[in-house]
Amino acid sequence: MKKRVIIVGAGAAGMLAAGFAAKQHEVFLVERNEKPGRKLMITGKGRCNVTNNCMPDEFLRHVPVNSRFLYGALSRFAPVDTMTLMEKLGVPLKTERGRRVFPISDKAADVVDALKKFSAPAQFCVGRVKKLLFQDGAVKGVVLEDGREISADAVILSTGGTSYPTTGSTGDGYDLARQAGHTIVSPKASLVPIVTTEEWPSKVMGLSLRNVKLTVHKKKREVFSELGEMLFTHFGVSGPLVLSASSYLRDPKGSVLSIDLKPALSFQKLDARLQREFAAGSTQALSNIMRSLLPRKLIPICLFAAGVDGTKQGAQATKEDRKALIEVLKDLALHVHGFRPVEEAIITSGGVNVKEVDPKTMESKRVHGLYFAGEILDVDAHTGGYNLQIAFATGFAASHAI
Ligand SMILES: Cc1cc2nc3c(=O)[nH]c(=O)nc-3n(C[C@H](O)[C@H](O)[C@H](O)COP(=O)(O)OP(=O)(O)OC[C@H]3O[C@@H](n4cnc5c(N)ncnc54)[C@H](O)[C@@H]3O)c2cc1C
Structure with missing residues (x-):
């Protein structure tokens, strides 16, 4: 009918x-x-x-x-x-x-x-x-x-x-x-950008990272871990990986994001790479040498997070400096303050x-x-x-x- x-x-x-x-x-x-x-x-x-x-x-x-x-x-x-x-x-x-x-x-x-x-x-x-x-x-x-x-x-x-x-x-x-x-x-909101407690993402606003691994922990439990692409914004982070991660967080506050900037390299491989780079650039500042490993904007952020002086020359870098840098390269942490509003989801x-x-x-x-x-x-x-x-x-x- x-x-x-x-x-x-x-x-x-x-x-x-x-x-x-x-x-x-x-x-x-x-x-x-x-x-x-x-x-x-x-x-x-x-x-x-x-x-x-x-x-x-x-x-x-x-x-x-x-x-x-x-x-x-x-x-x-x-x-x-x-x-x-x-x-x-x-x-x-x-x-x-x-x-x-x-x-x-x-x-x-x-x-x-x-x-x-x-x-x-x-x-x-x-x-x-x-x-x-x-x-x-x-x-x-x-x-x-x-x-x-x-x-x-x-x-x-x-x-x-x-x-x-x-x-x-x-x-x-x-x-x-x-x-x-x-x-x-x-x-x-679901599939939504994330506001971070840290303010440094605004300093690298517009920077997009490809082939990184984003892992999210909630109360020390891993709730998300994937490889892909993400983006820094004036409020925190966005991009495909972040949007996907948000759908695993019903209550986002208190979660911690960990960015592995070099997911293809183990701690040991990364250490060997740093030793090579530091030896080759023995008279150059670490902040310059790091350009072969990181996008330029991210270098001061990583050096600061690792507590390493970027004006130090390659030859002066210690084992402890390398260890601190690798820890940051493998686990650049950001704390979740909340989601952007549902209108932006x-x-x-x-x-x-x-x-x-x-x-x-x-x-x-x-x-x-x-x-x-x-x-x-x-x-x-x-x-x-x-x-x-x-x-x-x-x-x-x-x-x-x-
Ligand atoms: C930026 C963005 C990118 C996305 N990309 C993808 C993607 O690539 N792949 C994917 O699978 N999903 C994607 N999505 C999600 C997807 O767009 C939605 O899930 C999908 O459009 C939902 O379809 P819908 O028909 O239910 O609603 P909508 O597409 O939102 O359509 C609802 C319609 O109802 C009309 N309407 C509302 N109220 C009234 C009313 N009172 N009277 C008359 N008309 C009314 C609206 O004007 C609207 O045209 C994306 C969403 C966004 C915001």
Whole structure:
């Protein structure tokens, strides 16, 4: 039977759901912005890491919270389905390090255009949904900010989280879900830059480190350790490694970050290297010699942390100086003061309590005909294309159920 369906929010989840639902139903895709997919445009630094090329079981290892809730949706719309759909819509893809999938063009705009094309059979309406309408325990439509009412047999809320609010994702969906009697797990920042107690990162602001190992300890227990890239900022640290590490820290205060600047070299190998460098530059200052080992900006920071005088000549450096320097090169420590605000987070953890949502259909257990898809739900994952895949899989589940 043909139904009238309203989808609130034309992001990743909403556009995909609209395309599938419009194959059978009359669909209105309501978006507060003039154009759909504003957040999608900035994903993957403008390249859009559209999914992760892995099997659902492996995928779920990258979903720290409520992974079981996603099992059914991911099995029915897996990463391979996203990839097939994108290719069908004229977006050839490539798989990079960590099975991250990007358009060959490296343009997020191509993904947005493809989803616009896919959702084109739905009617696109510009407007901000303020209220849900109910009748006899079922949803009956929506009211827009300008007073317009649209009636419907089913409504999908795909309004996203609260991060990067300038894209339109301001957390409106939480209020709409509350109107239907849902509880909201308090929204928090995840995949977010970290503010450090130390102020020295501001002195090396903009410096990006590649091929370093970042280890995070919470109360002396190791909670994260990976190789990759990170960035110093005016408040502390950011970049892919740091964003990933943040998702392992529910309560960040008191955690300690340890940067191994030379992960490929053991203590002994590093000592041999320093001995060689110091001998070759026997009449040069240590601060000059260290240029072959470290980015220039980081040299005074490391010498200071090691308590070594940088004006000393190579020939004067002692065994103790080398030991102190190696300890810093292998474990440059930073103490976590906290996270940057949720507005600066890549994703919002928290959202509609998944206990109140049917995992097969994404339908509300409180109100008949009301569905949820995407980041509005209390599910979130690591970086690597997992979050967009969650949006697509839950959008598919909701539209398919309708
Ligand atoms: C900088 C950045 C980079 C990212 N990169 C990646 C990446 O490369 N790969 C990855 O997997 N994930 C990435 N993410 C995460 C990913 O973008 C989100 O998880 C995903 O966009 C969530 O999709 P969604 O459809 O649930 O919500 P959104 O994409 O946020 O869409 C929600 C839409 O709802 C609209 N809306 C909100 N309220 C209303 C209302 N009341 N009425 C009408 N419309 C409304 C909004 O305007 C918005 O268009 C990134 C996020 C950020 C911020």
